[in-house]
Amino acid sequence: MTNIQVSTKINGDNCEFLCRPEETLLEVLRDRMGLTGTKEGCASGDCGACSVMLDDRLVCSCLVLGAEAQGRQVDTIEGMADGGELHPLQRNFIEHAALQCGICTPGFLIAAKALLDKNPDPTETEVRYWLAGNLCRCTGYDKIVRAVLHTAEEMRGTELG
Amino acid sequence: MNYQAPTTIEGAVSLLSEASGNTRILAGGTDIIVQLNGEHIDPDLILDIKRINEVCNISAENGGFRIGAGVSCSQLTEHQGVMDLWPGCAEAAGLIGSTQVQGRATIAGNLCNGSPAADSVPALVAAQAIVRLIGPDGIREVPVENIPTGPGQTSIAPSEILHSIFLPSTPSRSGDAYLRFIPRTEMDIAVVGVGISLTLDESDICTAARVALGAVAKTVLLVEEAGAALIGSKIDDNALDQLALTASAACNPIDDKRGTIEFRTKIAGVLAKRVALIAAQRARERVTGRIGEKS
Ligand SMILES: Cc1cc2nc3c(=O)[nH]c(=O)nc-3n(C[C@H](O)[C@H](O)[C@H](O)COP(=O)(O)OP(=O)(O)OC[C@H]3O[C@@H](n4cnc5c(N)ncnc54)[C@H](O)[C@@H]3O)c2cc1C
Ligand code: FES
Numbered sequence: 001m002t003n004i005q006v007s008t009k010i011n012g013d014n015c016e017f018l019c020r021p022e023e024t025l026l027e028v029l030r031d032r033m034g035l036t037g038t039k040e041g042c043a044s045g046d047c048g049a050c051s052v053m054l055d056d057r058l059v060c061s062c063l064v065l066g067a068e069a070q071g072r073q074v075d076t077i078e079g080m081a082d083g084g085e086l087h088p089l090q091r092n093f094i095e096h097a098a099l100q101c102g103i104c105t106p107g108f109l110i111a112a113k114a115l116l117d118k119n120p121d122p123t124e125t126e127v128r129y130w131l132a133g134n135l136c137r138c139t140g141y142d143k144i145v146r147a148v149l150h151t152a153e154e155m156r157g158t159e160l161g
Numbered sequence: 162m163n164y165q166a167p168t169t170i171e172g173a174v175s176l177l178s179e180a181s182g183n184t185r186i187l188a189g190g191t192d193i194i195v196q197l198n199g200e201h202i203d204p205d206l207i208l209d210i211k212r213i214n215e216v217c218n219i220s221a222e223n224g225g226f227r228i229g230a231g232v233s234c235s236q237l238t239e240h241q242g243v244m245d246l247w248p249g250c251a252e253a254a255g256l257i258g259s260t261q262v263q264g265r266a267t268i269a270g271n272l273c274n275g276s277p278a279a280d281s282v283p284a285l286v287a288a289q290a291i292v293r294l295i296g297p298d299g300i301r302e303v304p305v306e307n308i309p310t311g312p313g314q315t316s317i318a319p320s321e322i323l324h325s326i327f328l329p330s331t332p333s334r335s336g337d338a339y340l341r342f343i344p345r346t347e348m349d350i351a352v353v354g355v356g357i358s359l360t361l362d363e364s365d366i367c368t369a370a371r372v373a374l375g376a377v378a379k380t381v382l383l384v385e386e387a388g389a390a391l392i393g394s395k396i397d398d399n400a401l402d403q404l405a406l407t408a409s410a411a412c413n414p415i416d417d418k419r420g421t422i423e424f425r426t427k428i429a430g431v432l433a434k435r436v437a438l439i440a441a442q443r444a445r446e447r448v449t450g451r452i453g454e455k456s
């Protein structure tokens with residue numbers, strides 16, 4: 001079992017790491033890079049807690065091998081706030097009480113941002129379908145959906161103004 | 162275990178033939194990495210094909226489209242040309258898992274995984290898609306329905322790599338559709354899936370039809386009698402009843418917690434009717450045909 005050397009970009013910074021061939025990107029992020037914002041719920045693609053962006057595509061990092069990140073760009077929850085300033089989605093999740101235990105929250109935020117980047121004016125149905133791969137055991141989803149829709153409205157307003 | 166990501170198909174084929182032990186090809190990983198994480202498999206080599214540029218593209222060819230084995234379902238559903246020519250195939254790919262899963266999953270992997278419930282496969286069979294396999298002895302072109310041979314089993318040789326799947330051009334007034342039955346609205350495995358592609362003539366009479374069923378037998382089925390029930394008709398009630406009867410008659414499903422034999426058999430007929438009506442409507446709306454030709 002030989003380690004593989006990987007050069008990649010995480011949240012805009014160049015990084016290098018060594019990983020075992022079977023190690024997932026989720027394990028690399030959490031255990032090797034200390035980026036524990038990305039969560040593990042299932043390791044089988046069902047819960048979305050491990051959502052990250054890989055070359056601008058929303059994926060489950062538990063279903064990506066660390067070695068596959070070679071030369072790619074990975075974006076995680078740690079890169080979402082702009083310094084001390086929360087992203088509007090983060091702020092609105094707090095304001096709408098769209099989280100309780102919080103384990104699903106980073107995955108929801110990454111997935112919701114991917115949606116709004118692609119579609120700034122989604123319907124409620126579009127939001128619910130887009131987020132169908134993110135599971136939450138606490139909130140009942142409604143507050144999450146409200147927070148996303150409210151953010152979309154707010155961000156459209158900002159852009160117009 | 163080793164991981165290799167060759168940049169040419171020739172390189173991948175020779176790595177595959179030279180490798181001793183058990184090699185698994187990695188496309189989107191949404192089946193295989195789940196199995197790795199669960200320690201259900203322990204391959205000696207993982208061969209990632211996504212660094213091979215030619216298999217990561219959709220290209221126009223002879224009025225149809227060639228879908229590389231590394232193309233994700235998201236790429237497919239975002240491709241206007243494929244959506245216009247084979248909307249049923251694109252929709253089937255768009256039913257696989259979540260947004261996250263579709264960002265990685267490929268229709269090639271869906272086919273090679275060999276699940277009888279694989280969503281894209283009935284749509285591809287109905288579309289008469291042709292699979293291109295490359296091995297040490299060269300290229301093989303195989304109709305998609307000849308690939309699955311049983312649950313988790315395919316006719317692809319261990320030394321072969323699925324290179325691409327070709328979706329052909331269609332005559333004018335053709336349409337396809339795919340529907341599945343699941344107990345939820347998202348993120349579930351098909352209890353029954355039905356893919357149909359058909360062509361109508363100027364007076365609305367069906368001149369060609371292919372009907373494929375998923376999750377009702379050991380492999381996805383191409384049901385010729387069900388296609389024949391539509392041909393020569395105006396997709397009227399009689400033809401639809403005959404379609405439902407022949408589709409249900411072809412079923413040989415398992416009984417499990419997701420659906421009983423009786424339920425799956427009945428639903429195959431019910432869904433087939435609905436799918437035929439959608440495909441026929443699409444055929445009527447698409448008078449020009451050969452949409453992929455010049456793109
Ligand atoms: C949460 C979740 C939900 C899902 N929901 C659905 C669903 O609704 N419907 C559905 O049909 N499936 C579903 N799946 C299963 C899976 O996503 C699909 O089967 C997917 O299409 C597999 O494609 P892949 O590229 O990820 O395959 P991989 O995992 O990369 O490969 C699958 C198999 O095919 C082989 N293989 C891959 N590419 C090639 C090639 N080019 N040549 C030869 N062999 C190859 C691999 O060795 C492996 O055995 C789901 C999976 C998850 C995790
Ligand atoms: S941990 Fe990746 S989807 Fe659950």
Ligand code: FES
Pocket residue numbers: 098099100101102103104105135136137138139
């Ligand atoms: S807040 Fe606890 S799982 Fe979502």
